[in-house]
Amino acid sequence: MTVVRVAESKTDETGSCDVERYLRPDGQDRYTISEVAAFTGLSAHTLRWYERIGLMPHVDRSHTGQRRFTNRDLDWLALVGKLRLTGMPVSDMVTYAELVRAGDDTFAQRRALLEATRLDVLQRIAELQGTLTVLDGKIDSYAGAARAQERTGA
Template sequence: MTYSIAQAAERSGLSIDTLRYYERIGLVDPPARDSGGRRTYSDDDLGWLVFLTRLRTTGMPIRMMREYAQLRHLGAATAGRRKQMLYEHRASVRARIAELQSCLEVLDYKITHYEQIEHTFIEGITA
């Protein structure tokens, strides 16, 4: 199965421009072309694109994604280093989640505070 750039964009959640941009900066290998010179993405290409969106969503900078892509390109010998990168990235994602959760507590506290103000206000009116 192959996909036009528009289909690849839709399925990966990236824009058409972003797909070409990622290719230009070496984040994705240039996909095959059809007889008219148009990009045709394979299922493998799609899988990689989707994985990239996960890395992006979790805040990995493009510079690091590119490093990962380059290691991947070098084949099985770099599997250990890639695993190490994912390990470290996973730790940073976990830390980020913890950070967000701690901020959530502050938000909860603030919201409770506002709710109390509201109650006082209503009681002030109806009393």
Template sequence: MTISEVSKKYELSADTLRYYERIGLIPPVNRNKSGIRIFTEKDCEWVNFIKCMRSAGLSIETLIEYVTMFQQGNETIKARKELLIEQRNQLSKRIEDMQQTLERLNSKIDGYEDKVIEKEKTLKSNN
């Protein structure tokens, strides 16, 4: 796949894909004779993984750390797992906070019109 095809498929800009390659989040992508990047299935798996992890809130720095450990081989399996567990815990906390915010918004919205009408009646009767 070309960079434009990968860009469309994963909804990432070509600049973002180039950046990810430049900083080592995805392995160097092979190029054809014209110098055009040709993404393999394996390259696309990396793009998908990085996109998923970014969506989960992982920083570029954390992902660089993970990829660096991955490249070091099996001796980093435990450290990689611990990093992912830590990130999962942080994501769970953010989800919990967002759930509380959603519940508060839902509470505010429920019966909103009735509450506004009641408040307006009170204000009109004070005039």
């Protein structure tokens, strides 16, 4: 997921993640689902599904019933995008969202969930480093073979 960043990136009040700044200042930040889809690369269907399963907090509605997302919603979606990249299961992301909504008393549970995810990411990075080493070795051997062919004129 790619979120359009317009100004500088800041750290939020918890210091835990980058808060992206968007097209409109807080208080004037009412985005349609199609605008959010364009910012994030997520489909409107996915955004509605996130809301339905509890991954998104309640999204305000206009007087006609259309969803109106805020900068805070975009920040949340940016975090969800990062969690998706970690490979965190959707069920764990929903659990995390529920813990966030439950308040400060859930800090320890949230931390434990994120620490477990971090360990999974570190294991995947180690696996990918090993894979990269194998690829580099193969590439080097082919480069050496190509140089040998050039020297022999074959």
